[in-house]
Amino acid sequence: MKRFYSAVGASDMAALRSICEVVDDPSYNVDWMRKWKGRSSVVVRPRTTEEVSAVLKYCNQRQLPIVPQGGNTGLVGGSVPVKDEIILSTRRMDSINGLRDGVVKVEAGVILENLDSYLKDQGFAAPLDLGAKGSCTIGGNAATNAGGLRFLRYGSLRGSIVGLEVATADGTVLDAGYSTGLRKDNTGYPIHELFIGSEGTLGVITKIALAVPASSAVVNAALFSCESFNQVRGVLATARRTCAEILSACEFFDSEARRCVLEYEPGTTDPLGDDAAFRVLVETSGSHATHDREKLEGLLTDLDVLDGVIAPDATKAAQLWRLREGISDAMTSRGYVHKYDLSLPLEHMYDLVTQTRDRVPPNTTVAGYGHLGDSNLHLNVVAAGDDENANYELAAVLEPWIFDRVLELNGSISAEHGLGQSKNSLLSRAKSPAMLALMRKLKHTMDPRHILNPYKVLPPSI
Amino acid sequence: MKRFYSAVGASDMAALRSICEVVDDPSYNVDWMRKWKGRSSVVVRPRTTEEVSAVLKYCNQRQLPIVPQGGNTGLVGGSVPVKDEIILSTRRMDSINGLRDGVVKVEAGVILENLDSYLKDQGFAAPLDLGAKGSCTIGGNAATNAGGLRFLRYGSLRGSIVGLEVATADGTVLDAGYSTGLRKDNTGYPIHELFIGSEGTLGVITKIALAVPASSAVVNAALFSCESFNQVRGVLATARRTCAEILSACEFFDSEARRCVLEYEPGTTDPLGDDAAFRVLVETSGSHATHDREKLEGLLTDLDVLDGVIAPDATKAAQLWRLREGISDAMTSRGYVHKYDLSLPLEHMYDLVTQTRDRVPPNTTVAGYGHLGDSNLHLNVVAAGDDENANYELAAVLEPWIFDRVLELNGSISAEHGLGQSKNSLLSRAKSPAMLALMRKLKHTMDPRHILNPYKVLPPSI
Numbered sequence: 001m002k003r004f005y006s007a008v009g010a011s012d013m014a015a016l017r018s019i020c021e022v023v024d025d026p027s028y029n030v031d032w033m034r035k036w037k038g039r040s041s042v043v044v045r046p047r048t049t050e051e052v053s054a055v056l057k058y059c060n061q062r063q064l065p066i067v068p069q070g071g072n073t074g075l076v077g078g079s080v081p082v083k084d085e086i087i088l089s090t091r092r093m094d095s096i097n098g099l100r101d102g103v104v105k106v107e108a109g110v111i112l113e114n115l116d117s118y119l120k121d122q123g124f125a126a127p128l129d130l131g132a133k134g135s136c137t138i139g140g141n142a143a144t145n146a147g148g149l150r151f152l153r154y155g156s157l158r159g160s161i162v163g164l165e166v167a168t169a170d171g172t173v174l175d176a177g178y179s180t181g182l183r184k185d186n187t188g189y190p191i192h193e194l195f196i197g198s199e200g201t202l203g204v205i206t207k208i209a210l211a212v213p214a215s216s217a218v219v220n221a222a223l224f225s226c227e228s229f230n231q232v233r234g235v236l237a238t239a240r241r242t243c244a245e246i247l248s249a250c251e252f253f254d255s256e257a258r259r260c261v262l263e264y265e266p267g268t269t270d271p272l273g274d275d276a277a278f279r280v281l282v283e284t285s286g287s288h289a290t291h292d293r294e295k296l297e298g299l300l301t302d303l304d305v306l307d308g309v310i311a312p313d314a315t316k317a318a319q320l321w322r323l324r325e326g327i328s329d330a331m332t333s334r335g336y337v338h339k340y341d342l343s344l345p346l347e348h349m350y351d352l353v354t355q356t357r358d359r360v361p362p363n364t365t366v367a368g369y370g371h372l373g374d375s376n377l378h379l380n381v382v383a384a385g386d387d388e389n390a391n392y393e394l395a396a397v398l399e400p401w402i403f404d405r406v407l408e409l410n411g412s413i414s415a416e417h418g419l420g421q422s423k424n425s426l427l428s429r430a431k432s433p434a435m436l437a438l439m440r441k442l443k444h445t446m447d448p449r450h451i452l453n454p455y456k457v458l459p460p461s462i
Numbered sequence: 463m464k465r466f467y468s469a470v471g472a473s474d475m476a477a478l479r480s481i482c483e484v485v486d487d488p489s490y491n492v493d494w495m496r497k498w499k500g501r502s503s504v505v506v507r508p509r510t511t512e513e514v515s516a517v518l519k520y521c522n523q524r525q526l527p528i529v530p531q532g533g534n535t536g537l538v539g540g541s542v543p544v545k546d547e548i549i550l551s552t553r554r555m556d557s558i559n560g561l562r563d564g565v566v567k568v569e570a571g572v573i574l575e576n577l578d579s580y581l582k583d584q585g586f587a588a589p590l591d592l593g594a595k596g597s598c599t600i601g602g603n604a605a606t607n608a609g610g611l612r613f614l615r616y617g618s619l620r621g622s623i624v625g626l627e628v629a630t631a632d633g634t635v636l637d638a639g640y641s642t643g644l645r646k647d648n649t650g651y652p653i654h655e656l657f658i659g660s661e662g663t664l665g666v667i668t669k670i671a672l673a674v675p676a677s678s679a680v681v682n683a684a685l686f687s688c689e690s691f692n693q694v695r696g697v698l699a700t701a702r703r704t705c706a707e708i709l710s711a712c713e714f715f716d717s718e719a720r721r722c723v724l725e726y727e728p729g730t731t732d733p734l735g736d737d738a739a740f741r742v743l744v745e746t747s748g749s750h751a752t753h754d755r756e757k758l759e760g761l762l763t764d765l766d767v768l769d770g771v772i773a774p775d776a777t778k779a780a781q782l783w784r785l786r787e788g789i790s791d792a793m794t795s796r797g798y799v800h801k802y803d804l805s806l807p808l809e810h811m812y813d814l815v816t817q818t819r820d821r822v823p824p825n826t827t828v829a830g831y832g833h834l835g836d837s838n839l840h841l842n843v844v845a846a847g848d849d850e851n852a853n854y855e856l857a858a859v860l861e862p863w864i865f866d867r868v869l870e871l872n873g874s875i876s877a878e879h880g881l882g883q884s885k886n887s888l889l890s891r892a893k894s895p896a897m898l899a900l901m902r903k904l905k906h907t908m909d910p911r912h913i914l915n916p917y918k919v920l921p922p923s924i
């Protein structure tokens with residue numbers, strides 16, 4: 001893409017400083033996996049919507065590109081500059097503005113875990129939970145339509161967001177259902193939906209009105225070992241039947257993922273002794289200890305698995321979760337991770353892991369894990385020799401083959417992570433020319449000077 | 463709005479007939495409440511997406527306006543012509559194209575009740591249910607983001623739609639997540655969301671991929687009588703706590719609604735003898751008869767109400783539901799109904815009914831009922847003397863006062879019914895100029911010749 005942006009000069013710095021805090025901090029340039037690195041020396045840190053609006057208005061007039069950044073925990077390089085774009089951090093906008101009729105109103109920079117704690121104190125819970133909860137912001141979650149561990153129970157984050165306040169490219173502030181914060185409001189076009197999952201390329205989300213479920217009084221977890229993926233699928237089917245309305249998570253990981261987490265993540269233990277091909281973690285969240293326990297015991301009775309254990313208390317349940325949640329970090333500590341976040345029809349979900357193992361050089365680590373309830377596979381691959389050359393060769397073996405396979409199977413090349421700068425060039429393969437043309441039209445309509453998060457989401461237009 | 467459309471001539475008729483079935487049937491011109499009436503003599507009845515696309519392409523070239531119509535059960539005149547627009551009926555597109563991983567794929571013209579029956583046979587349920595289920599189509603439901611009785615449990619229809627196939631104004635067919643039908647797919651902008659709730663003004667929905675919940679093995683219903691709206695709210699709060707994850711509906715109706723339904727709907731009976739100000743209907747849907755019954759009995763123990771009854775069997779439960787579902791028809795059989803579909807903060811939800819009663823002439827019927835879980839009030843008003851003059855005067859007493867009150871309270875003037883031709887002129891009061899400007903931009907981007915469902919949703923631009 002042609003460079004047609006202005007460069008930040010001294011008068012720009014003065015103008016931005018007159019609006020809000022501006023810092024030069026290289027840490028904002030790098031994503032948490034240290035995979036993508038920009039070279040911006042300008043980080044604006046607004047405290048209010050008005051400041052965000054003023055920054056955008058100024059930058060739009062001057063055609064200065066902007067990268068919105070929340071907790072910077074994304075996995076596709078969407079929240080760091082590609083070049084020297086100005087970084088707009090929402091982290092100082094972290095007020096929780098109250099809860100009414102099960103709808104909480106928050107500023108974009110609120111950390112997910114802080115929101116969850118706030119809600120817990122009032123008998124509610126955040127409808128999403130993910131590994132990065134201690135750092136990610138709810139604004140970033142909304143901008144990327146984050147998925148995670150509670151999707152099976154509460155559906156997509158999109159489904160829980162009832163309204164947004166957004167500053168668009170020219171600084172216009174849209175009250176898109178935020179101030180009313182109603183669960184039902186069928187008046188006019190669903191403007192707020194446009195910004196959910198568009199990764200900061202159409203506007204900067206400043207506030208979110210989020211419908212939140214009641215917290216569950218009783219949470220149980222169980223771990224099962226399975227010798228085949230068919231057995232794994234059987235656990236999901238049986239859990240849906242016996243646990244039904246209290247089923248809140250159904251996660252699987254293979255033995256390679258299990259070995260990595262036990263080896264690289266301190267303090268992880270596996271209460272099941274066998275070395276079976278798979279583990280499945282089932283969580284229930286309900287309101288009645290006796291009923292829930294009976295349902296979970298019904299699951300144990302009905303299941304056809306090698307072995308299984310119900311966590312007797314919250315500490316043991318947390319240990320089971322560590323096995324699953326530790327995988328991502330464990331893989332990262334082994335070296336550079338070729339990460340794929342894929343949706344696939346459940347019946348073919350694990351085939352791709354097996355086929356990947358067949359393709360890669362010996363001693364490559366290939367681990368498969370993910371969210372069974374939404375057919376979301378996380379496939380992680382780490383080269384045997386962790387040097388640049390090995391990684392380059394491995395990438396050539398993996399891509400575009402993996403994407404070809406996923407598209408052949410009618411899957412998604414990015415289930416929950418988004419496209420960012422990592423997969424934007426694949427969009428034209430995943431969607432039809434008509435869909436892509438409409439996306440470009442929307443981008444041009446909403447951000448005619450293309451200042452918002454450039455080089456991301458949409459493929460280069462040349 | 464200026465008339466700038468072409469008129470349908472003999473060559474147009476020939477062209478349309480070469481594409482698909484064309485009929486002249488006045489019944490398509492009138493909505494089911496007989497409130498709005500167009501004068502179109504051209505109804506096209508395509509059988510396939512290709513036919514829809516060809517019709518649109520032709521009409522766009524000729525600048526002939528089109529009204530998409532499903533079951534024509536809407537309440538805001540959105541699916542009948544305002545003038546002589548061509549009607550595009552989706553009713554012949556009624557194939558159900560299979561179910562996989564809990565996602566069903568259907569053509570737009572499938573009747574909701576037929577879909578629900580199909581799903582029931584396979585252990586699933588439609589995530590929405592409404593009074594018009596025997597006539598409304600899933601395409602119309604999607605185009606209007608229909609709400610209804612299961613919203614409390616399964617959330618908005620929008621949240622369950624994972625993909626759409628849509629024909630846009632120029633006949634382009636968009637595969638917006640339909641063919642993959644994945645619960646998770648964060649690749650590019652959420653194009654399908656644009657068409658949900660935009661009432662056929664941005665495109666014609668031809669196919670829907672819908673995530674569906676497992677059907678519940680056990681359904682119970684209970685009816686309570688309350689002397690105040692505070693008590694009514696108490697039922698919801700207590701039901702959320704004691705029934706928790708099995709709560710599937712919480713509906714209320716006032717004594718005026720109750721009297722109407724008992725008087726005008728044959729076969730309705732009320733098992734509670736008192737004449738208290740309110741009834742609340744609580745439904746639970748779960749998987750375990752004993753557990754569910756215990757939870758419901760816990761509700762009875764914890765509640766502070768005048769009286770209550772749990773339906774002992776499905777027939778009695780259906781009778782309780784008739785009391786609630788019969789209200790709309792009962793009101794209609796009393797005369798012309800001034801209908802308001804409003805979202806309001808729960809604490810102020812019933813005040814508006816009381817205030818309305820204080821404003822209207824003596825002997826006016828003012829009935830309030832609706833969905834407590836989503837703060838969605840249906841306010842129905844019928845004049846004492848059902849003649850045109852009385853209705854005209856009543857309307858002048860009610861409007862714009864009601865809308866003023868709702869907007870003052872941060873509510874919505876159309877919670878689940880949409881705007882159609884009935885409330886489109888109010889949109890500029892409900893949303894900010896910036897929101898309205900963006901909606902107009904989207905309309906112009908998607909349908910530059912404004913052929914799709916003209917005079918609806920957006921207010922006249924003059």
